[in-house]
Amino acid sequence: MTPLVSLKGLTRDFASGSGFLKPRRVMRAVDDVTLDIPRGSVTGVVGESGCGKSTLGRLVLRLLAATSGSVTYDGADIGSLPPAALRAMRRNMQMVFQDPYSAIDPRYTIGRAVMEPYQVQRIAVLDPKARLAELMAMVGLNPGLAASYPHQLSGGQKQRVGIARALALNPAFLVLDEPTASLDVSIQAQIIGLLEGLQRDLGLTYLFISHDLSLVRYFCDRVVVMYLGRVVEVLPQARATPRHPYARALMNSHFEPDPARRKTVQMLRGVIPSPFNLPPGCAFAARCPAATALCQTDRPALVTGTDGHQIACHHPQG
Amino acid sequence: MALLTVTGLGVAIGNVTPLDGISFEARKGEILGLVGESGSGKSLTALAVMGLLGRIGGRVTTGSILFDGQELTILAEPAFRRLRGKRIALISQNPMTSLDPIVRIGAQIDQVSRLHLGLSKPAAKARSIDLMQQLRIPDAETLHGAYPHQLSGGMKQRIVIAMALAADPDLIIADEPTTALDVTIQAQIIQIIVDLVRDRGLALLLITHDMGVVAQACDRVVVLYAGRVAEMNTTQAIFAAPRHPYTASLIACIPAHDQPEGTLLGIPGTVPGVLNYPPGCRFHPRCARAIDVCHAEVPVLQTLTAGSVACYLQGVPA
Amino acid sequence: MSALRFLWGVARTPRGAVSAAVLVLVILCALFAPWLAPYDYAIQNLPGANTSPNAAHWMGTDEFGRDLMSRIIHGARTSLSVAITAIGISVVAGMTLGAMAGYFGGIFDRVVTAVVDLTWSFPEILIALLLIAIIGTGTESIIIAIAIAYLAQFTRLTRAQVMALRSETYVEATVNLGAGHAHVIFRHLLPNAITPVIVAGMLATGDAIILEATLGFFGLGAQPPTPSWGAMMSSGTAQIFIAPWIILFPGAAIAVTVIAINLFGDALIDALDIRNRLREV
Numbered sequence: 001m002t003p004l005v006s007l008k009g010l011t012r013d014f015a016s017g018s019g020f021l022k023p024r025r026v027m028r029a030v031d032d033v034t035l036d037i038p039r040g041s042v043t044g045v046v047g048e049s050g051c052g053k054s055t056l057g058r059l060v061l062r063l064l065a066a067t068s069g070s071v072t073y074d075g076a077d078i079g080s081l082p083p084a085a086l087r088a089m090r091r092n093m094q095m096v097f098q099d100p101y102s103a104i105d106p107r108y109t110i111g112r113a114v115m116e117p118y119q120v121q122r123i124a125v126l127d128p129k130a131r132l133a134e135l136m137a138m139v140g141l142n143p144g145l146a147a148s149y150p151h152q153l154s155g156g157q158k159q160r161v162g163i164a165r166a167l168a169l170n171p172a173f174l175v176l177d178e179p180t181a182s183l184d185v186s187i188q189a190q191i192i193g194l195l196e197g198l199q200r201d202l203g204l205t206y207l208f209i210s211h212d213l214s215l216v217r218y219f220c221d222r223v224v225v226m227y228l229g230r231v232v233e234v235l236p237q238a239r240a241t242p243r244h245p246y247a248r249a250l251m252n253s254h255f256e257p258d259p260a261r262r263k264t265v266q267m268l269r270g271v272i273p274s275p276f277n278l279p280p281g282c283a284f285a286a287r288c289p290a291a292t293a294l295c296q297t298d299r300p301a302l303v304t305g306t307d308g309h310q311i312a313c314h315h316p317q318g
Numbered sequence: 319m320a321l322l323t324v325t326g327l328g329v330a331i332g333n334v335t336p337l338d339g340i341s342f343e344a345r346k347g348e349i350l351g352l353v354g355e356s357g358s359g360k361s362l363t364a365l366a367v368m369g370l371l372g373r374i375g376g377r378v379t380t381g382s383i384l385f386d387g388q389e390l391t392i393l394a395e396p397a398f399r400r401l402r403g404k405r406i407a408l409i410s411q412n413p414m415t416s417l418d419p420i421v422r423i424g425a426q427i428d429q430v431s432r433l434h435l436g437l438s439k440p441a442a443k444a445r446s447i448d449l450m451q452q453l454r455i456p457d458a459e460t461l462h463g464a465y466p467h468q469l470s471g472g473m474k475q476r477i478v479i480a481m482a483l484a485a486d487p488d489l490i491i492a493d494e495p496t497t498a499l500d501v502t503i504q505a506q507i508i509q510i511i512v513d514l515v516r517d518r519g520l521a522l523l524l525i526t527h528d529m530g531v532v533a534q535a536c537d538r539v540v541v542l543y544a545g546r547v548a549e550m551n552t553t554q555a556i557f558a559a560p561r562h563p564y565t566a567s568l569i570a571c572i573p574a575h576d577q578p579e580g581t582l583l584g585i586p587g588t589v590p591g592v593l594n595y596p597p598g599c600r601f602h603p604r605c606a607r608a609i610d611v612c613h614a615e616v617p618v619l620q621t622l623t624a625g626s627v628a629c630y631l632q633g634v635p636a
Numbered sequence: 637m638s639a640l641r642f643l644w645g646v647a648r649t650p651r652g653a654v655s656a657a658v659l660v661l662v663i664l665c666a667l668f669a670p671w672l673a674p675y676d677y678a679i680q681n682l683p684g685a686n687t688s689p690n691a692a693h694w695m696g697t698d699e700f701g702r703d704l705m706s707r708i709i710h711g712a713r714t715s716l717s718v719a720i721t722a723i724g725i726s727v728v729a730g731m732t733l734g735a736m737a738g739y740f741g742g743i744f745d746r747v748v749t750a751v752v753d754l755t756w757s758f759p760e761i762l763i764a765l766l767l768i769a770i771i772g773t774g775t776e777s778i779i780i781a782i783a784i785a786y787l788a789q790f791t792r793l794t795r796a797q798v799m800a801l802r803s804e805t806y807v808e809a810t811v812n813l814g815a816g817h818a819h820v821i822f823r824h825l826l827p828n829a830i831t832p833v834i835v836a837g838m839l840a841t842g843d844a845i846i847l848e849a850t851l852g853f854f855g856l857g858a859q860p861p862t863p864s865w866g867a868m869m870s871s872g873t874a875q876i877f878i879a880p881w882i883i884l885f886p887g888a889a890i891a892v893t894v895i896a897i898n899l900f901g902d903a904l905i906d907a908l909d910i911r912n913r914l915r916e917v
Contacts, residue, residue, distance in 0.1 A: 048500040063812055083816075090814035103805040105824050120815040154588045165809070184355040185527055189571040189584030196580055211501055214530075218573035218582060239576065253505035255530035257572040259553045262534055265509035267454060268502060272470065 002075070003036035004173055004205045005093075009069035010034070010059055012052075016276075027275045029055040031229040032069070034302075037173075042199060042206040044220030044238065046213050046250065050275060052229040053209045054098075057175045060207060061093055062086060073173070091121060094166035098178040100158035104150040110136075110161055111146030117168040139164045140194060156187035163194065167202075176208045180215075192219055213247075214254040225250065228275060228283040236308035243309070243316040246284045282314070290315045321346050321521045322367065322489055326381035329359075329366055331374065336592040337362055337545045340381070341619065344489065347519040349512065351536035351553070353526055353568065357589040358542040360525045364491045367523070368408060369398040386488065404434040407482035409492040409511075413474035413499075416481075417466040423477050424462030430484035449480045453510055472503035479511065490515075491523045496531070508535055529569050533557055541565045544589055544600035551625025561627040564601045599629070607631055646900070646907045655899035662893050665712040673706035678861040686879040696881045699871060704882065707863040708889050714864045715893070718775060718857070719844035722782035727837040729783070730790025735821055735829070737791070738798030749795070752788040760785040760847055765856075773856045781851070782844050793836055797829035797913065832913045835904050842897035849890050865890050 012030040030052040037043050045053045058064040060071055062078050071078050073093060081089060097103045104113045111132055118125050125131050133143040139160040150158055159179060166174055176195065180188035196219065199206060210216050216223050216238065223235040225247045233244040242248055249268060256263075270286035273279055279286070285295040294314050302312040320343040329337040337359045344350045352360045365371050367383055369390060383390040385406065390398070402408075410416050418426060427449065428442035437445060443462065450458035453476045466474060475495065482490055492511065496504040512535050515522045524536060532539055532553065539556045541549045541564065549562040560566040567585045587604045590596060596603055602612040611630050619628040647656040665672060675693075681701030689696040695704035737748040755763055760782075767781040801807065802825065810820055845865075851857045852866025860867070865886040872883030905911050 048502065061812060063808060087814035087816065090812060095809070095812050097805045097809055099805050103809050105806045105810075105828070107827055116810070117813045120810065120813045120819055156588060162809070165813070169813070184589075185529070185571040186355055186568065186585040187588065189582045190586065191584070192582050193580075193584055196582075200580075213501070214573050214575075218577055218579070249502050253502045255505070255508075255528075255534035256575055257529040257533050257557065257569050258574065259533045259557050261575065263505075265505045267506055267509070269456070 001039060004039040004074060005037040005060060005207070006072040007033055007035045007037075007060065007069065008072070010056070010066055010071065011068045012055055012059055012064060013067045025276045028229050028278070029275070030059060033231055034069075035224060035231070035234075037205060037207060039172075039205055040203055041222065042208055042220045044208045044210065044216035044223045045226060046210055046216045046223060047226035048211055048250075050228070050272075051226040053211075053226050054177055056226070057095065057177045057207060057209050061090075061095055061175055063095075087121075091169040092171050093173045093175070094169065094171040095175045095177060096159070096162050096166050096179045098181050100155055100162050100182065101150075103162045104158060106150055108150070109146065110141075110148050110150070110153070113150075113161060114146075114164045114168060117165060121169060123169075135164045135168055138167065138198070154187075155183050156190060159183065159187075159191055160194070163191075163198070167198070171204075173205045174207070176206055178210055181211065188215075195219075212254070213250045228273070228278060230283060230312065231302055231310070232284065232312045234302075234308075234310035240309065241318060243318050244284075244311055244313045245288045245290050245315075245317060248317055249287075282312075290317065319345065321386055322523070323384040324363075324367070324381070325384070327363070327366060327378065327383060328380035329362055329371060329376055330379045331376040331592075334592045335379065335545070336376075337366070338380070339546055339619065340542070341547060342540045342550060344521045344523055346488070346521050347515065348537045349515055349522045349524055349535055351524050351526060351532040351539040352542065353529065353532055353539060354542035354548075355527055355568075355589045357544070357591065359545040360527075360542055361493055362545075363542070364408070364493050364523065364525055367491060368402060368406060369393065369395070400434075403430060403487075404485045405487050406489045406491065407485070407487040409475075409478055409482045409490060409495045411494040411497055413471060413478045416478045417474060419466050421465075422463050423466055423469070424464075427462075427477065427480050427484050430481050434485035446480065446484065449483055450476070452514075453480055455480075470503075471499050472507065475499060475503075475507055476510070479507075479514075483514070487520070489521045489523065491525070493525045494527070495524075511535070528572070530572050541568070544595055545592065546600060547619055547626075547628060548601065549625065549627045549629070550619075551627075555624055561622075561625070561632060562601075562629045563605050563607050563631065567604075642907070646903050649903055649907070651899050652903040652907075655896040655903065658892060658896035659900060662712050662716065662896070665709045666716045667713075669710045669713045673703075673709045675703035675706040677702060677706045677710040677863050686875060686882070688879070689881055695885045696879065698868070698882050699875055699879070704868075704885055707868060708865070708885055711863040711865045711868060711886065711889065712893075714775075714858050714862060715845050715848055715890075718779055718782070718848045719841050722779045722848075723786060723837050723841045723844050725779070725783040726786040726840070727790050727833060730787050731794045731826065731830075731833055733787070734791040734794025734796075735798050735826060738795040739802060739817070739821055739825065745795075748791065752791050752795075755785075755788040756792070760843070761850060764847060764851060768851070768856050773859070775858050775862075778848060778851050778857045782847055785847065786840050786844065789836065789840060790833060793833055793914070794829055797832060798825050801825050801828050831908060832910045835901060835908065835910065836914060838904070839898060839901040842894040842901070845890060845894055845897075849886075 010030060010033040014027050014029055016025050033056060045056060047053045055064065059066050062071065066079060078086065078089060114135055115128060115132055132146060136143045141157060141160050180191050183191065198204060208216065208220055220238045223238050224231055225233040225244060227246050233242055233247045235242060242251055252263060252266060268287040273283060273286060281297050282295045282300055285291040288295065300312045300314050302310050304310045322344040325341050327337060327340040328335060340363055352363060354360050366378055371377055378391045417423065424443065424446055427446040431437045431442045431445050447458045447462055455461060455473065455476050496507050499507060508531060526532060536553045538552050540547060541562065543564050549565045556565060557569060560569060571584055573582055585604050598614045599612040599617050602608040609630060617628045617630050619626050646652040679702065684697055684701040685699050687693055687697040693703050698704055733748055737745040763785040764781040767784055768777055771777050771780065807820060807824055810824055848857060849866030852864040853870040855867065855870065857866060858864045868886040869883050875882050
């Protein structure tokens with residue numbers, strides 16, 4: 001079966017400082033990402049701030065235009081769609097945003113915000129009240145909240161509104177951009193539970209972006225690890241053991257809720273290179289415990305193993 | 319021996335009482351975790367111990383805070399000022415705002431030991447560099463003359479920790495010291511803090527919402543819910559056999575190693591605001607095991623052979 | 637309507653109450669001038685010229701014997717209508733330019749910003765005088781001159797608001813729903829940006845009254861016999877030692893009106909809690 005979404009050589013540069021007397025500097029936020037997202041699967045993208053994972057999510061939805069490379073949704077290259085066709089295409093692909101606090105217009109009631117997708121897409125809804133109640137029930141919100149304003153809701157409730165808005169147009173594909181990062185752990189677990197249920201019931205395809213490897217391993221079918229704009233490892237099964245030293249370090253940084261499994265954290269020496277001035281070799285070399293002279297000079301290519309495990313490292317672990 | 323003993327602490331802001339009956343002990347050479355969701359009263363407890371309630375218009379109404387034999391609730395502000403920074407130090411959540419952006423970081427650390435220990439300029443500088451090296455800050459002598467904006471978030475947090483240590487305090491209060499940091503950096507900072515407490519025999523009050531961090535770092539745990547103590551015990555005991563349903567739910571919010579899919583549930587609802595504290599046990603509206611008495615009567619914090627718990631289900635098997 | 641209820645709330649604070657009472661009085665004068673004024677503002681009575689205030693003429697008469705109070709009441713009409721019309725045009729044009737510049741960015745934004753910064757560095761009076769020199773005198777001319785003189789302020793303010801709001805997640809979320817530019821601008825950006833602009837517009841109306849009076853003082857505004865506070869003060873300068881009330885009462889009318897507007901605007905800023913957003917300019 002063909003993948004629902006397919007990324008080929010996706011690259012995005014950001015320029016800064018092209019002002020008076022300031023040299024123009026270019027930063028490559030996403031560098032040559034090639035990835036297939038199979039239908040009905042949950043693909044996790046994990047990495048720390050500045051690794052380009054949020055930019056990747058926006059490139060996939062073409063909220064940002066790619067510098068080079070392509071995104072294909074169900075066979076259609078969304079980079080070459082004219083504006084009207086792109087707007088229509090957005091019915092199929094939606095996003096849940098990181099910050100539920102600013103994701104709803106403060107002047108909109110919850111009901112108006114949830115129904116805005118139909119207004120934007122100029123879709124007539126036969127019974128708007130019933131549809132609103134249905135959407136709110138779907139995400140576990142009391143329909144009585146429809147007349148409330150965002151500031152009257154808790155963070156978790158707002159994120160449910162964000163999910164309801166994203167689902168209104170019956171999309172097949174959702175980009176979840178750290179949907180729980182600004183919520184309490186108890187609420188995070190609620191929202192992840194909700195997203196799991198929706199994926200199962202509606203057969204959705206997710207691209208789940210997170211900095212939390214343990215959450216990604218729990219929630220996703222497949223894991224993509226990014227470091228400074230590049231994919232360094234792809235785990236075909238979320239619970240496979242990572243082999244890239246950076247992915248190892250990420251895993252080692254998660255503390256289990258179990259005092260019997262305490263860890264000795266290995267200190268990463270060295271500094272994270274500036275994204276404006278990446279080294280010629282592996283971007284992780286400066287902090288990597290396994291780095292050799294080769295890593296400083298030659299950038300490792302992403303190599304696919306027989307089991308579909310992809311890794312970009314001269315010295316994979318294990 | 320207990321360095322800090324808080325007994326029956328109640329705090330009021332205006333005419334609401336967000337905290338009541340908070341009791342716990344912090345001992346030398348021990349890390350005490352103060353856990354709960356946002357709105358549980360963790361930071362307010364820290365402010366009370368630091369004598370900083372006045373800044374937010376709050377005051378201690380009942381109970382006592384005994385620090386090394388000295389009653390802090392009746393301590394006058396000038397005396398408190400000599401205590402703060404010198405014997406009780408604070409590491410706050412956001413390293414970005416804890417440092418003065420226009421003062422060199424070295425000078426900011428020096429200032430603490432010059433003020434509280436009366437050191438000369440060169441002695442203070444030598445001490446600061448020594449501290450920075452202990453915190454594994456590379457090239458400490460050069461960085462002593464750097465400005466905050468030249469440092470990464472993780473390095474800045476280490477500087478904030480160095481400032482907290484500069485006057486050789488006995489008690490450190492760390493309020494979510496790693497939430498603003500990246501995962502790998504977060505793990506390293508926790509490791510550094512743990513090593514430090516062990517080496518120097520300090521008492522540490524670690525405020526966090528992350529049960530993973532608690533399991534990794536703490537010796538004993540106080541679980542707060544809606545301004546009251548729900549449960550208190552050693553870390554081993556609390557994870558092995560949580561007695562309060564809230565503690566059990568909080569632990570269950572973090573996906574454990576190899577947790578099966580679809581089993582992350584979270585805790586329904588949210589922490590009530592101080593104006594909406596329910597009668598009886600404040601957790602009962604979110605508690606799956608609540609019985610009639612929980613709705614009406616406030617459960618007392620009973621001390622058991624090991625630890626204490628405020629729950630009517632004590633002794634009732636789950 | 638909630639906006640009216642909000643204004644009522646502001647008018648019940650001490651500062652709001654005093655200023656609102658004055659403003660209502662001035663507006664009533666402007667609206668009902670022909671009925672409120674005791675005399676015709678244009679009828680001359682040379683034998684009764686320069687009469688000091690008395691029972692028949694509460695504010696005295698001017699150098700042509702015209703009743704000063706009637707002229708001040710009619711003058712409110714000129715002042716307010718010129719100031720409000722000019723600022724109204726300025727606000728609408730400034731919001732349009734500012735929103736487009738802030739939203740679309742690029743070359744258009746650079747040009748708008750450059751022009752705005754250029755005009756911003758000259759006093760409004762200079763810009764207004766320059767424009768009047770080009771388009772000529774008269775009521776319409778000074779309305780256009782004042783509107784353009786204040787354009788930079790509203791363009792800057794709207795642009796700053798829109799730039800700040802553009803990075804709000806809900807804007808990106810709406811684009812992601814497939815919304816076009818018009819939906820984003822009119823349904824999200826402008827409704828959220830409008831409050832500080834309206835308040836700034838209200839405060840600028842006070843300044844515009846002074847600017848209109850200044851232009852009137854130079855004889856560039858409404859032409860005689862139409863009464864204008866500025867022109868009245870101008871003619872009063874010649875009589876300042878014989879009949880000081882001729883310059884005093886119109887001056888007081890300007891001062892009281894402008895102070896009332898500023899006080900009410902200040903009360904609004906506090907009630908809306910938008911002082912920071914106004915300072916962004």
